[in-house]
Amino acid sequence: MKTYLLAGLSAAILAVSSVGAAAQTKLNRNEIINSLQGAQQEVDLTADQMQKAAIENIRKYPGANSPHDMPLSAKLATLRQFNVEITFEFDSDRIRPDSYETVGLIADALHTPYLQGQTFVIVGHTDAKGPRQYNLDLSIKRAQAVREALVTTFQVPGQYLFAVGLGEEQLRDPSKPDAAVNRRVQLINLGYK
C-alpha cells in the first residue's frame, strides 16, 4: 500500500518539477506576444521606406561607420517591437539548427489571434565590423531567410510579413559598434494595413 502511495507521489513531484523547468526557459511565446501586441491602428511607415532609408544613409554619409542614426530611427523606436537572437552560419543566410526553436517561437506568436491580421517586419541587423554595404546586403538576406522559413515551414501568411535589412545603420549600442548585442533580428509591428 505504502509503495503505491510513494510511487504516486514521486511521479507527481517529478511532473511538477519538469513543468517548473519548462517555465524557466529564456524566451517564450507570450513574451513575444506581449511586446508586439497593441499596435497603433495605422502606422505611417512601410517596410520599403525602412529599406530605402538604410540604403540612402550609406549613399549620403559614406565611410566606415555611419556618423549618426538613420532617418526614421526615432519613429521606429515608438513602434511595438521585440528583439530575438538567431544564429546564422558565418558569412551566410543559413539559419543554424540551434536557432530553429526561436524561429518556431516567432511562428507560435504570429499564429495567435492576438497578432493575426497585423503587418510585421522582420529586420536584420549586423554589428559594425566590415564594410557597411556588405553588412547591409547580408542583413537583407538573413531577414529574408527568416521570413521564408516562417512563411513556408510554418505557413505564416506572407502578405502580412516583410523582410528588411538595416546592416549596421541602426546599432543597438552605438557606443560599442562591434559588440554582439548589435547582431539581432528585430520584429516590428506595423499595425493594420
Added chain:
Amino acid sequence: MRQLIFAITAFAMLASAPAVAQTVGFAEAIKMLGASCGKDIETYCKSASLANNGITNCLEKNKAKVSAKCNADRVTVLSLIRERLAAQASVAQICSRDSAQYCKGVKEGAGHILRCLLKAQPSVSAKCNTAIDLAGYR
C-alpha cells in the same frame, strides 16, 4: 485504502495530462528537428535552408545515411506542425456558437474574441475549450 485511491488518482491525473494537449507548438516541434537531426543536418545538409522545406527535403534525400532517430523524428515533426496548423484553422468554426452566445458584441480582431472565450471558459462548450487547447491558444 484511502492511500491507494490517492495513489491511483495521482497516476490517473498524470496519465490523463498528456492526453489533453495532443498538439505541440511550432517551437517545440522544430526544436525536435534541431535536436534529433542537428548533427545530420550539419553533415549532409550544409547548404540547405529551413525555408521551402529545404532541410526536410535534404534529410529525405539522405535518409539512407541519417541516424535512425532523425529519420523517425523528422517525420513526426512534420506531422506535429501540420496538426497544430489544422487545429488553429478550425477553432473559429468550432467555437462559432460559443462566440455568438458568450461574446456577443465583442469586436473581432486583435484576439478580443479569444480573450472573451478564455474568460468564459466555465460556460464555454467542451468542444470549443478542447479546440482552443489543441490550437495552443490558452
